[in-house]
Amino acid sequence: MGVVNSNTQVGRLKQSLQAKSAHDRFLEIIVYVSMIVVTVLTIYPFLNVLAISLNDSVDTVRGGITVWPRQFTLENFSLIFTYGSLITGFKISVLRTVIGTIAGLISGSMLAFTLARNDFQARRFVSMFLAVTMYVSGGLIPGFILMRDLHMIDTFAVYILPGLVSAFNVFVIRSFIDGLPFALQESAKLDGANDFTIYWRVILPLCKPALATVALFLAVGQWNSWFDTYLFNGSNESLTTLQYELMKILQSTTTSATNSQDTANMAERMSQVSPESVKMAITIVVTVPILIVYPFLQKYFVKGMTLGAVKS
């Protein structure tokens, strides 16, 4: 993107010195106005949530908080750290994010390495075998029955094992390895390295950009998922995740007690309707870790998305 723009920069400069046509000026106004609108629409809700989370909970009820807290306090945050279920949820969420990301990186990169080898006999078969899973899935209930038959309900493993191999991630890493010179592998082979050593010592260190992309996808997916908790571990308090706990708390007012989607937790919900500011404080706690990480990985995932889309 940058290269293209700097190439034509001189031309554009010349052009902007000349009088612009009415068309161009009109376009310019549309462009900048819409960019400002997009930015405000995206950021305002987050600032609003942040302001409410930092505002006194009684004062918040009066309404009218926009992007700045009226009566600043950290009480909402100290309050939520006394909720036992949130502490457990935080631990489980961190645990599944760390383990799930590492496991997914290892499995994804290993498979990608074998699929990037043109001389690998089973390459076409494995490739097809994986690609099918991107379009066909058994669905909710067969998946649930399988987990039950494998005795994975009410276990931590249900967060990690089912999603361990993701076709999309494998293809992202493979297309990155495809771009590396094959001579690297050949020379390592001449030095007597076996394929595993080549993968571990040669390819993996070179794959860091692709791995960063996939790590971000995996980590965000793990951190953000709540439905597997709802489906498999919802009743097991020692295994619920932060997102699931937030879901329960947020749904406690947006839905009333007669909500047919989840009557089981009705009594529990009635007893824990939390004030607005506490909800917003939890939202911030759940959101912030990811918001800190993603801008730094931007250049990687932009590339990764493009590679993945081209290949798949």
Place this chain on the structure above:
Amino acid sequence: MKTITLGTENAYKKRRKSAWKQLKNQKYLYYMSIPFVLWVFVFQYLPLWGWTMAFQKYKPGIGFFDQKWVGFEHFRTLFRDEHFYQVLRNTLAMSFMGLIAGFIVPVIFALLLNEVRVQSMKRFVQTVSYLPHFVSWVVAAGIVSKMLSTDGGVINDILLGLNIVDQPVQFMAQGHLFWGIVTGADIWKETGWNAIIYLAAISGIGPELYEAARVDGASRLRQMWHITLPGIRPTIIVLLIMSIGHLLGTGFEKQFLLGNHLVIDYSEVLDLYALNYGLAMGRYSFGTAINIFNSVISLMLLFAANGVFKRFTNESIM
């Protein structure tokens, strides 16, 4: 004749030997892929075997061969259920709205962002636009409900302030608004992310095209229309076909999290139907029939879309 046979036999033996040798040579590649192939088989393919449940009167706890087979009975029940048609309507409506919005809005956003000449602003807007993609639907749904709420929601504040309405609108309690809210939430969350690929495609267009157009006196609007848009056409088509394939698989998280009992006539989609009327009630076979219906329609749509586009544009993704 004999020598030829011998010759091929020898060649065959040789080939088999070399294949065996290659297999041995590549043993590490096999070690590194077979475990994951088995993995995929267990977690992705075995559920497909579970589809047999839809043709049985499945009872948990007894073996596969002891189940009672009932043929298409569950499908007949499904197609006779009036509720099913309401759910199907909701699914199709929200999927199509999501599809149209989900590919038109990012294209427009990418085109406009590409016209921003101040690089720092361009980068800032783009980074900001990804932000909602990274938050979970739990958080996004919470934010959307907050913005639309009747006490202190910014949308109602604005509408009241401009005297467009004289009472706060109960957005989350009106069924006929639900599809729009879900689509809007989707646009808010995914536009920036979906624009990444279009922006990458735009940056791949040769600058000489634009220069030639400028020499010919084309305004930027015309350059956008005659160069940028045709330049990303293949990308648009591929992504469109892919999203048609995932049309009914667009999920149910939004509907689950934004819906409530007041709008359930508009919010319930196929997966939620399977969840509420299959899993929650222990009617596994019936629920599986719903899942199968969903998957089969998705695949048909994918092939149909691919076929249509192939005929008109000679481009295919499969």
